[in-house]
Amino acid sequence: MQSIPQTQPADSGPTGPESDERTARGTGGAKAGTGRAYTADLVRVALFTGVVVAHSVNGLSFAPGVERGSHLAGTLLHLTRYGFVVVTLFVLVLSMHGKTMTATEFWRRRFGLVLWPYLLWTIIYSITDHLLIRNNPFPSAGTWFADLGGDLLAGTGKYQLYFLLISMQIYLFFPLIIKVVERYADHPWRVIAVGAVIQVGMFSLYHYTPRPLSPFWSEVLEHLWKTVPMYSMFIAIGAVAAYHHQAVERWLRVHWVLVVTCALASAALSVTAYWVATSPGEVPWLANSPWNPVNLPWLVCGFALLWLGATVWDDRRRSGRRSGTRFVSWATKRAFGVFAVHPLMLDILARAGYFDRLFEWFPGAPAVRAIVLIVTALVLSLLVVDVLLRTPVSRYLVARPRIPLPGERRVRNALERRRTGHPIDH
Numbered sequence: 001m002q003s004i005p006q007t008q009p010a011d012s013g014p015t016g017p018e019s020d021e022r023t024a025r026g027t028g029g030a031k032a033g034t035g036r037a038y039t040a041d042l043v044r045v046a047l048f049t050g051v052v053v054a055h056s057v058n059g060l061s062f063a064p065g066v067e068r069g070s071h072l073a074g075t076l077l078h079l080t081r082y083g084f085v086v087v088t089l090f091v092l093v094l095s096m097h098g099k100t101m102t103a104t105e106f107w108r109r110r111f112g113l114v115l116w117p118y119l120l121w122t123i124i125y126s127i128t129d130h131l132l133i134r135n136n137p138f139p140s141a142g143t144w145f146a147d148l149g150g151d152l153l154a155g156t157g158k159y160q161l162y163f164l165l166i167s168m169q170i171y172l173f174f175p176l177i178i179k180v181v182e183r184y185a186d187h188p189w190r191v192i193a194v195g196a197v198i199q200v201g202m203f204s205l206y207h208y209t210p211r212p213l214s215p216f217w218s219e220v221l222e223h224l225w226k227t228v229p230m231y232s233m234f235i236a237i238g239a240v241a242a243y244h245h246q247a248v249e250r251w252l253r254v255h256w257v258l259v260v261t262c263a264l265a266s267a268a269l270s271v272t273a274y275w276v277a278t279s280p281g282e283v284p285w286l287a288n289s290p291w292n293p294v295n296l297p298w299l300v301c302g303f304a305l306l307w308l309g310a311t312v313w314d315d316r317r318r319s320g321r322r323s324g325t326r327f328v329s330w331a332t333k334r335a336f337g338v339f340a341v342h343p344l345m346l347d348i349l350a351r352a353g354y355f356d357r358l359f360e361w362f363p364g365a366p367a368v369r370a371i372v373l374i375v376t377a378l379v380l381s382l383l384v385v386d387v388l389l390r391t392p393v394s395r396y397l398v399a400r401p402r403i404p405l406p407g408e409r410r411v412r413n414a415l416e417r418r419r420t421g422h423p424i425d426h
Helices: 038-059 067-076 079-095 101-130 141-154 161-185 189-207 215-224 228-243 245-255 256-277 293-318 325-351 354-361 366-388 407-422
Strands: 004-006 098-100
Touching: 004 067, 004 293, 038 067, 038 079, 038 293, 038 366, 067 141, 067 256, 067 293, 079 161, 079 228, 079 293, 101 141, 101 161, 101 325, 161 189, 161 228, 161 354, 189 215, 189 228, 189 256, 189 293, 215 354, 228 245, 245 256, 256 293, 325 354, 325 366
Parallel strands: none
Antiparallel strands: 004 098
16 A cells, blocks of 8 residues: 655644644645644634533523523534544644655554543443433443443444544545545645535435434434544545645635635524524424534534634734743643543533522523533533543543653652762752
């Protein structure tokens, strides 16, 4: 098999597997330098925050009178799942540019970064769901193991873990993806157009297929959305944007008015379509499904607006102005951990009665309830992730190397100096 481009390993997308913190920042096409892709870092942090927002709002959507508004927020925040795919491909293509690596070597290096977290968090949630969720007692041992096996195969261990399954599929097909991108480097719109055709077809299949279906087709639709065809256009956008990323960012800067206008117009289209398809107390599932074709313009244009914002921020950072670079880097290291652990925090808060307390404290303020829950879930998740980062299993749970405890390096250096007979500096 032909080799594929490679540089030093980097964050391979929004799942954020551990890395040496470097991604390629080339000039587009085959001429690439090295450096941090700070735009991708900021977009990744924003997307992960959006996931916590979506799941927190959804957790409060059961109250009378708020379901319609809550699901509208969720409709717009479906942008996160497709944005994840774009960032994953963007960073993968950049990080694989410059050297050679066989497909087998690539798979050996990459799969372990996401496989262990996927396995361990699926097991963790298979236990905590029965401990924390009411009216969900432990089944028999045989049933529990059978359910665990099914969850591992289908990505159903928890509602966010499906994306790790998608990430592994992206890794599997990445050698083919990079060949296609390089083969049509001078015709990037062909790649995106083919991806768009598949994307529209998948959205239409899910949205317009009559129900009910036979058991076989019901099972197919139950899981087909967790396969790469459902994300084909966003795979193409991420890969092509990485290969031509400086040209893409120049275009965004020059045409920022068009980008903002398209994002606002597409958001208005999605909101209008949702509002027409729903009514107070009645929200059909297809109205806010992740694959409603009417939302496709928003999923593309909203992400372009997000990347434009990150590009403007990166310009400010490179000019030497205060831009919160340290915070973005700090948050990037913790993004995957928050992604993995925040449903557990929400389950703990629900079991502890915190959701009920929010309704008591803010009876007529659903927006305030949501904001308080979002902040609480984020803070708790970050605290737990910081603890996990300092444990020997950090690489397997939060996909990052262990962070030494305060003073640990100093003690280790002192012991090494003593062992080797060098004087210890005080």
